[in-house]
Amino acid sequence: NAGVTQTPKFRILKIGQSMTLQCTQDMNHNYMYWYRQDPGMGLKLIYYSVGAGITDKGEVPNGYNVSRSTTEDFPLRLELAAPSQTSVYFCASSHRTSGGYNEQFFGPGTRLTVL
Amino acid sequence: KNQVEQSPQSLIILEGKNCTLQCNYTVSPFSNLRWYKQDTGRGPVSLTIMTFSENTKSNGRYTATLDADTKQSSLHITASQLSDSASYICVVSSGGGNKLTFGTGTQLKVEL
Numbered sequence: 001n002a003g004v005t006q007t008p009k010f011r012i013l014k015i016g017q018s019m020t021l022q023c024t025q026d027m028n029h030n031y032m033y034w035y036r037q038d039p040g041m042g043l044k045l046i047y048y049s050v051g052a053g054i055t056d057k058g059e060v061p062n063g064y065n066v067s068r069s070t071t072e073d074f075p076l077r078l079e080l081a082a083p084s085q086t087s088v089y090f091c092a093s094s095h096r097t098s099g100g101y102n103e104q105f106f107g108p109g110t111r112l113t114v115l
Numbered sequence: 116k117n118q119v120e121q122s123p124q125s126l127i128i129l130e131g132k133n134c135t136l137q138c139n140y141t142v143s144p145f146s147n148l149r150w151y152k153q154d155t156g157r158g159p160v161s162l163t164i165m166t167f168s169e170n171t172k173s174n175g176r177y178t179a180t181l182d183a184d185t186k187q188s189s190l191h192i193t194a195s196q197l198s199d200s201a202s203y204i205c206v207v208s209s210g211g212g213n214k215l216t217f218g219t220g221t222q223l224k225v226e227l
Binding site: 004042105107 | 119
């Protein structure tokens with residue numbers, strides 16, 4: 001199993017450009033998440049999904065959109081890139097287990113710079 | 116507001132030595148507490164997960180403790196190795212386990 005994969009690994013965008021960060025998991029997990037990690041800060045949840053066709057906002061959703069058409073894929077869309085969106089983006093997935101453990105497995109991250 | 120605070124912010128130790136990282140949290144309702152290891156340029160990897168009824172949990176040379184009364188946790192690393200150099204992140208979950216509050220991490224460097 002590849003686990004959680006993310007593409008691209010690095011990207012530089014100009015202000016106002018748009019792009020889609022790809023995330024795929026092969027563990028048949030129902031839950032998927034997008035986080036951003038800024039220097040010196042804890043990870044912040046952007047959006048999450050509890051299953052195909054269901055998405056919900058996290059703590060910092062402004063400027064982003066998501067879709068979940070399949071169990072495997074959970075792309076994150078930036079429509080009008082801004083310098084404040086310069087960050088490292090992590091996708092994660094989990095399978096709901098008893099006791100609420102639902103351990104989250106993270107992808108390797110996408111480092112995005114907006115200039 | 117849910118918060119997770121970690122100390123120290125950074126730590127340098129010699130290979131073979133032990134160290135303890137601290138985590139204090141104010142998260143409600145509490146579901147479980149996790150410690151993650153994040154190597155530079157990689158995603159976080161889970162080390163331990165503990166519910167309020169678990170006081171101690173080990174994963175090889177990593178031992179996590181939890182005091183749910185004082186809302187404190189620690190991660191003890193025994194006989195450190197160069198490969199232990201990483202950021203260690205304390206994460207507390209609430210609301211059934213899906214809502215996570217992340218600490219800012221302790222940056223550990225192990226030197227020869």
